[in-house]
Amino acid sequence: PHSFFSLSPSSLSVDKESVQRQIDELSTFSDTPAPSVTRVLYSEKDVLARRYIKKLMEQAGLSVREDAVGNIFGQWSGSEPALAAVATGSHIDAIPYSGKYDGVVGVLGAVEAINLLKRSGFQPKRSLEVIMFTSEEPTRFGIGCLGSRLLSGSETLANALKETVDGQNISFFGAAKFAGYNIHEEHLSNVFLKKGSYFAFLELHIEQGPVLEDEGVSIGIVTAIAAPASINVEFEGNGGHAGAVLMPARNDAGLAAAELALAVEKHVLDSGSIDTVGTVGILELHPGAINSIPSKSHLEIDTRDIDEKRRNSVIEKIHQSAIDIAKNRRVKLSEFQIINQDPPALSEKSIINAMEVAAQHLNLSHKLMISRAYHDSLFMARISPMGMIFIPCYKGFSHKPEEYASIDDIANGVKVLALTLAKLSLA
Ligand code: GLV
Ligand code: MN
Ligand code: MN
Ligand code: MN
Numbered sequence: 001p002h003s004f005f006s007l008s009p010s011s012l013s014v015d016k017e018s019v020q021r022q023i024d025e026l027s028t029f030s031d032t033p034a035p036s037v038t039r040v041l042y043s044e045k046d047v048l049a050r051r052y053i054k055k056l057m058e059q060a061g062l063s064v065r066e067d068a069v070g071n072i073f074g075q076w077s078g079s080e081p082a083l084a085a086v087a088t089g090s091h092i093d094a095i096p097y098s099g100k101y102d103g104v105v106g107v108l109g110a111v112e113a114i115n116l117l118k119r120s121g122f123q124p125k126r127s128l129e130v131i132m133f134t135s136e137e138p139t140r141f142g143i144g145c146l147g148s149r150l151l152s153g154s155e156t157l158a159n160a161l162k163e164t165v166d167g168q169n170i171s172f173f174g175a176a177k178f179a180g181y182n183i184h185e186e187h188l189s190n191v192f193l194k195k196g197s198y199f200a201f202l203e204l205h206i207e208q209g210p211v212l213e214d215e216g217v218s219i220g221i222v223t224a225i226a227a228p229a230s231i232n233v234e235f236e237g238n239g240g241h242a243g244a245v246l247m248p249a250r251n252d253a254g255l256a257a258a259e260l261a262l263a264v265e266k267h268v269l270d271s272g273s274i275d276t277v278g279t280v281g282i283l284e285l286h287p288g289a290i291n292s293i294p295s296k297s298h299l300e301i302d303t304r305d306i307d308e309k310r311r312n313s314v315i316e317k318i319h320q321s322a323i324d325i326a327k328n329r330r331v332k333l334s335e336f337q338i339i340n341q342d343p344p345a346l347s348e349k350s351i352i353n354a355m356e357v358a359a360q361h362l363n364l365s366h367k368l369m370i371s372r373a374y375h376d377s378l379f380m381a382r383i384s385p386m387g388m389i390f391i392p393c394y395k396g397f398s399h400k401p402e403e404y405a406s407i408d409d410i411a412n413g414v415k416v417l418a419l420t421l422a423k424l425s426l427a
Contacts (some may be wrong), residue, residue, distance in 0.1 A: 099403025210396030220390030239295025
């Protein structure tokens with residue numbers, strides 16, 4: 001059955017019960033109570049979750065391998081294994097107090113897409129591969145898409161990781177070792193994949209926004225991923241006693257941070273485009289005592305836009321504000337570090353077309369849209385033609401415990417994924 005259209009919609013049945021059970025089981029590997037999920041890179045819970053995914057891959061008959069940083073690959077060998085494979089996948093790490101679906105749907109859904117194709121008797125020509133990426137979320141080491149960024153050949157990241165520590169001062173290598181990955185510095189470049197390693201890369205993901213649900217559309221076909229950036233900032237002042245130091249004598253690092261947070265909002269709004277966003281998601285004061293003037297403040301700023309130039313000009317304005325605020329408040333701007341400043345990515349036309357054909361074949365309503373969130377696809381696009389499939393999620397909620405996607409919507413996404421994989425595998 002080497003044909004795509006021999007896969008009739010009725011022959012494609014998703015095992016919804018199993019997929020829902022897997023989503024629920026995976027969510028129990030969490031460091032915070034349900035319904036929230038917290039699963040941080042190389043933590044004990046991350047290790048358990050990784051073991052769970054590898055087992056599912058093996059049960060699906062995939063041959064499993066891991067690279068030095070723990071990107072996990074499960075391969076179904078095609079009839080022409082020398083051809084570049086078609087890959088799909090996502091991540092299973094979860095930011096603090098988030099939900100069960102972000103990333104997870106794209107990993108469990110990918111394994112189920114393989115199971116479904118196997119049940120239907122399909123034989124791939126190009127090999128099909130499921131990838132579980134290491135640390136899409138920046139939680140532990142401050143850099144998003146760690147695994148896929150390395151896969152895409154980022155020398156910058158490979159070098160930075162040699163010096164990188166987490167909030168507990170645990171090195172990247174120390175944390176990896178705890179999780180069973182004994183990485184040597186020189187192994188990091190082994191993770192790099194050459195351009196052309198894959199014929200195509202697909203990612204299934206919840207939308208994380210409200211559009212599909214609002215419009216009653218089943219499938220979003222992503223045309224582009226917005227350009228993310230993140231910045232770390234630190235101010236330092238003299239601190240002192242909250243009662244004894246009079247107001248004119250202060251240089252309060254906390255107030256400098258507060259002012260910069262408001263400046264971020266102002267510069268973002270001033271861009272004049274609804275597509276420009278900025279967030280101060282981390283704001284820490286030192287020493288953090290009610291009766292002590294903050295002597296140090298630390299902010300982490302996330303800003304994004306579909307227009308890279310406009311996003312970069314927001315970053316410049318934020319930098320200028322940080323300098324001005326430090327001067328006016330007589331504090332020191334001891335750090336202004338751009339952690340990442342990534343360009344946007346475009347989906348491949350032929351893959352968009354394959355996803356549209358798949359949705360039509362399945363009689364599912366669909367629309368083209370951009371992704372405002374970033375994904376491992378942003379980096380896979382550097383080494384492979386890329387496409388993404390979105391499914392609706394409840395009220396667009398994500399990165400919070402209320403995140404939810406119905407199993408019917410997930411099943412629709414899995415079917416579109418399976419058909420697109422099948423079509424591309426025969427190309
Ligand atoms: C991914 O989690 C993002 O922050 O867009
Ligand atoms: Mn996320
Ligand atoms: Mn995600
Ligand atoms: Mn810092």
